[in-house]
Amino acid sequence: MDIALIGNPNTGKTSLFNTLTGSYEYVGNWSGVTVEKKVGIFKNNKAKLIDLPGIYSLNPLSKDEGVVTQFLLSDDVDKTINILDASQLERNLHLTIQLIEYGKPIIIGLNMIDVAEKRGIHVDEEKLSTAIGVPIASVIARTGKGCEHLSEIVTSESMSQSNVHFVQYGNEIEDAVLQLHELLDGKTNLSIRWLAIQLFEDNEYVKKYIYDCLDEKSVSDFVQAVKNTVLAKYETSLEQFIFQKRKEKIHQIMEQAAITRTEGKTPLSEKIDAVVTNKILGLPIFFLLMYLMFMLTFDGLGTPLSDWLDGFFAGTLTNLLNGWLDAAGASEFIHSLILDGIVAGVGGVLVFVPQIFILFFFISLLEDSGYMARVALVMDRVMESVGLNGKAFIPMIIGFGCNVPGIMAARTIETPKERLLTILLTPLMSCSARLPIYALFVGAFFPGKKALVVLSLYILGIIVALILAKIFSSTLLKGETSLFVIELPPYRLPQFQALWRSTWDKGKGFVKKAGTFIFAGSVFIWLLSYAGPNGLNVDLDDSYLAVIGGILAPLFAPIGFATWQAGASLITGFLAKEAIISTMNIIYFVPDEATLQGLLANYFTPLAAYSFMVFILLYIPCLATVATIYKETGSKKWTAFSIGYALVIAYLLALIIYQGGKLLGFS
Structure with a gap:
């Protein structure tokens, strides 16, 4: 059943x-x-x-x-x-x-x-x-x-069919329903009355269904005749007439059901909304909450847990595996593969799991409480000025967790133009896969300003998306902006079980990817670093990975990171943004020496590090996101456009930041 x-x-x-x-x-x-x-x-x-x-x-x-x-x-x-x-x-x-x-x-x-x-x-x-x-x-x-x-x-067997004649729509419509019933009788198992009423309301899906059963022109002429009859007699459209009849029935139900209302105190939701949806205070409150969320994630709870995990992978686990491999008489190749490849690559990603889960916990808290719907309302005025409305901001917020469900959530947007525009812009939102990269670099170069730097990247992604929305909606995707209607649910105190489930549901994909895709990617990256044109077990600078990264390195010189290591890690970032961390852990891995964050100071300046993070924020979406864009748009042209424009914008903005920073005296 x-x-x-x-x-x-x-x-x-x-x-x-x-x-x-x-x-x-x-x-x-x-x-x-x-x-x-x-x-x-x-x-x-x-x-x-x-x-x-x-x-x-x-x-x-x-x-x-x-x-x-x-x-x-x-x-x-x-x-x-x-x-x-x-x-x-x-x-x-x-x-x-x-x-x-x-x-x-x-x-x-x-x-x-x-x-x-x-x-x-x-x-x-x-x-x-x-x-x-x-x-x-x-x-x-x-x-x-x-x-x-x-x-x-x-689930019992005793439930009876519903009364399809629950609402009477008047002689004109009822007669038309009977006529359509005669035409469709024996050609469908569905309620013909329901099909007829939906057809009269111009339901496109029902139209297509009926056109498959009957001649399209005769059905269209029939519906137009009904519309003309209703318009002539009642001076209203057929759709509005049906709506009005239902409304009358609902009023009748409300009276028969003796639904009573008593005056009570002003709901707490309304008191809170007076502040958090205020046209002046709304956005500052949102950004303040984001800042507090990042502060707890990076400066508070997350960093000590990540440091402990880092010590476990780099110390305890590495020493334990090293002892087992020595006892088993493993070759140097196996030693390097397991320790320098798998442990360094996968472990380098897993150390950020606490920060990922803490961030997802706070996002789930804001979602389940009802606050995120208010953010969409607050953003409506801003979104409307760039050719969208507040509903488009909901997929973007979902994109903070992962761009894939964010793009899929654009299905809720009514007009095709706004839906496509939202799909193209959602990948600019900083997803959780980028978070380990931010954590790595802010810990190395901005230890006293971690939350502020990460918040600036999230805000930058939103600002770039809004600017591009204005440009695209005025040029490539002109069209009428739809009205924004959203229901503000009451605030609710989230239940811990629901919060944990929501947090786990968001975070498990990160862990799963580390155990599968990142695992396989780490082995492949290590092989490229282990082998070179001159054979196996070569120096990193003579490896195939260095050759590939070296081709791209000159292109990145103007934006601050002209090293083959940076170029190689950006290539793997197309497969998954977390793979950038895996690649860096393998490339920069030096046993018994400094940590990865310490080693990065030899290759980046603080200004170059920020430029690198901005480039990571904006450059090409990951493979899964690209596949979803193609699935949702059904267009190779728009999928290729989403990759191309993001790469250009990322390079130009990183160039402005790096070169502008140098002119201003930053290093």
Whole structure:
């Protein structure tokens, strides 16, 4: 049995999915977290649950909303769970009506009843169920309250089909529905009434579905005739007329359900929002929180843990492996491969795991609390001035963790122009893979200003993205800017279990990549450093790696790092940004000598180090990001453009910083 979980954004849909299935999917307190369907099994093993993106209507405006409509058209779903926010019931019911018309058995999960009561909203569950004509189960998805009862009802065999005639749309539309029913009878297993109403609302996905069954021109002429009839009699569009009929039905439901409201105190959310979304204070508060986050990550909790891990890999583990290899009579080749290649390469990345997890913990804290949705609102005025809106900033924020899900989150953006623009700019956001590089260099060259330097890189990425958004939207991607509408969820006190799961979900990819991709890359890089044109076990300066890096070195002289080592590490950075650290640990590895941070002082000045970090921030996206850009755009041209423009911008900005810094007397 397949059961679809559908609801508006921010109604707790993914939290309910996690509770009902016992699995874990990423939960963020904003729209756009689920951008494609996710599948799990109910804890009682009686059915499969499909979590679909949050939508306001089955008539999609964006790509992620289209996932839901396409699923309902093509997949044989048996039942649906419609999750509603009890504090936003009137708005949520617009989607409920469309799901009832879909005709499958439906149950309503009435979520956030605790939030509703705090706002003075009291819902009579039994009367509401009678008014809508479907079973209702009150739940608090975040804590699991009532979820077991909901699971028992929806997985039982006793649920009946929903009443597709729940709303009467008037003689003109009802007659048109009957006519279409005669034409489609026997050609589809779906509710023909639902298909007809969606067709009258200009649902593009439903249009295509019906055009596959009937002659396109005759259907178009038929719909136009209905539109003309409604316009002539009611002086309104067909879509607006259908909306108005649903609105009247919702008002009737609200009256029958005896939903009461009492005056209460001003919600705490509104008091906090008066400060954090203030047009003057909003951005400074955001950057202050970012600074505190980086300070705790680099200067507080993260650095001691990373130093301990570094000592373990470089000391304890290396000595232990060295002893085992000597006892086993391993050759010099094996010694070097394991110690200089694998331990130095993979270990050099893993030492930054504590800082990565600490940063992800604080990001998860801000997301789950509801603050990140406010950041998008605060940024709307700025984004609008460059041809985007605040919704485009949400994928960019997600890109701070990883650019890949950030690009995928652009599916929530309605207009193709803005969606493409967001996809092209999201890779400029500083992802977690760049963080170990920052940690390495700020520890070596800016020990007293770690958080400030890292914050400057994050802000720089945002500023460059905004400037390019203005340029691109005025030249290559001209078009009308869409209106920005976002629902601000109530602030919530994050649960520790959810925070840990979210942190682990973000961080495990970093660890997994270190154990697989970085492992293989470290072996390959070590082989290039071990072999050269003159044979094996050559000096590093005579290796194949030095030859490859040496070709690029002159190009980087104007921006401060004209060494083959820098050139070689940047090449591997295209595969994964963490691979830069692996490469450097192998290239600069000198047993029983200084640490890598100490050795870097022989090759970089502080100014060159900052220039290098800026170049890493902006130059070509990693391989996984490039693949995602191609998947989302379906265009080789735009994928190549995303690589080319980023490389040019990175070089120009690093050149300005390095040469400008030298003119100003910095070293």
